[in-house]
Amino acid sequence: MATGSNHGDPLLVRAIRNETVERPPVWLMRQAGRYLTEYRELKEQHSFLGLCNSSELALEVSLQPVRILGVDGAILFSDILLPAGALGIEVDFKPGPVVKNPIRSAADIQALKLSPFEKLLEAPLATLAALRREMRSNGNRGVIGFAGAPYTMACYLIDQGPYKGFLGTQVFAKQNPEAFNRLLNLLTELVGDYLLAQYEAGADIVQLFDTWGGNLSADDFRRYSLPSMQKIFSRLKQAGCPALVYVNGGGHLLEPLYEIDASGISIDWRTTFSQALAAGTVCGRRGETVIQGNFDPSDLFLDAESVRRKTRAMIESFSGRKGYIINLGHGVLVKTPRENVIEFVRAAQEGWGTNG
Ligand code: CP3
Numbered sequence: 001m002a003t004g005s006n007h008g009d010p011l012l013v014r015a016i017r018n019e020t021v022e023r024p025p026v027w028l029m030r031q032a033g034r035y036l037t038e039y040r041e042l043k044e045q046h047s048f049l050g051l052c053n054s055s056e057l058a059l060e061v062s063l064q065p066v067r068i069l070g071v072d073g074a075i076l077f078s079d080i081l082l083p084a085g086a087l088g089i090e091v092d093f094k095p096g097p098v099v100k101n102p103i104r105s106a107a108d109i110q111a112l113k114l115s116p117f118e119k120l121l122e123a124p125l126a127t128l129a130a131l132r133r134e135m136r137s138n139g140n141r142g143v144i145g146f147a148g149a150p151y152t153m154a155c156y157l158i159d160q161g162p163y164k165g166f167l168g169t170q171v172f173a174k175q176n177p178e179a180f181n182r183l184l185n186l187l188t189e190l191v192g193d194y195l196l197a198q199y200e201a202g203a204d205i206v207q208l209f210d211t212w213g214g215n216l217s218a219d220d221f222r223r224y225s226l227p228s229m230q231k232i233f234s235r236l237k238q239a240g241c242p243a244l245v246y247v248n249g250g251g252h253l254l255e256p257l258y259e260i261d262a263s264g265i266s267i268d269w270r271t272t273f274s275q276a277l278a279a280g281t282v283c284g285r286r287g288e289t290v291i292q293g294n295f296d297p298s299d300l301f302l303d304a305e306s307v308r309r310k311t312r313a314m315i316e317s318f319s320g321r322k323g324y325i326i327n328l329g330h331g332v333l334v335k336t337p338r339e340n341v342i343e344f345v346r347a348a349q350e351g352w353g354t355n356g
Pocket of ligand 1: 029081093095096146211
């Protein structure tokens with residue numbers, strides 16, 4: 001199995017610091033989950049929340065893709081909706097999130113109170129500590145923590161599901177600007193505190209997922225999502241925690257994204273590296289902000305040879321041993337053939353000369 005690094009900090013950590021590395025590291029969003037038979041077997045005995053809320057089981061699920069794929073980092077097995085419990089909002093998974101007491105009015109938001117999350121999120125934080133130990137002794141690999149961006153979390157709490165792309169949340173925000181702002185402020189505090197706790201517990205880097213921010217126009221993104229992300233990233237930066245931002249469908253939002261001051265921007269497959277780099281030039285951040293991405297998850301359904309060829313082509317189009325983390329443009333899809341995921345990781349790690 002190819003290892004992350006033989007010396008010093010893990011490859012992933014050196015890459016997110018924008019150091020020149022022997023090869024760009026690779027991991028995959030949703031690398032743990034239903035495309036793996038090992039995961040499905042555990043799911044026969046435990047509910048999704050049962051897995052997330054047991055640090056032993058969550059550790060096992062987080063480690064599966066490291067063993068099977070040989071990726072350079074392990075992402076915590078959990079979900080972006082778990083912290084909503086700290087606002088008194090209960091979420092179940094069937095398998096997508098189902099909110100038991102969704103927000104229906106401005107008055108519902110007025111009644112929300114933020115409670116301490118230490119007990120609620122004890123398992124994920126303990127999982128990160130164990131994962132850190134495992135990753136350091138297993139090829140010196142990195143540990144990735146994560147959370148949902150306040151705007152994306154608000155989408156689930158208000159709309160419940162991706163009905164018409166969460167249009168209900170956009171309308172709610174416009175009709176109830178003050179209440180929506182209060183909700184965003186509560187989530188911003190919660191997510192910031194939680195990511196800092198993840199960093200303290202053992203995460204090397206964290207990623208903030210704004211999965212639904214791409215639905216917004218650039219103006220609305222600046223109004224409803226950007227300010228909360230800026231606050232969170234500035235706290236992370238102060239604490240020294242490297243952090244990535246991901247906005248699905250965010251090709252039209254690159255310029256605001258550079259204003260977040262993230263260590264790295266994770267782009268989807270509809271956005272090209274040259275677009276991401278050109279926006280970096282406009283914002284005076286080219287060469288400073290790491291780019292992560294952006295293999296099309298549906299290309300993993302091609303034959304293994306095409307997966308290899310397309311992966312190499314993607315890497316060559318970025319060209320360089322600095323400022324790049326190899327990933328997909330979004331999560332691994334449920335029915336993806338595992339041998340193609342293995343091929344993707346191999347193609348990413350091989351061919352870098354003596355260190356590769
Ligand atoms: O990346 C990983 O391997 C770590 C685990 C992880 C999960 N969810 C596990 C999960 C991560 C990072 C997430 C984040 C997440 N959850 C996001 C942001 C990332 C993205 O995909 O855009 C979002 C929007 C959610 C909300 C959510 N949770 C959805 C939409 C679903 C249904 C997804 C599906 O595949 O059907 C979930 C449930 C969920 N989260 C599952 C897993 C493995 C499936 C649950 C099961 O196995 O029954």
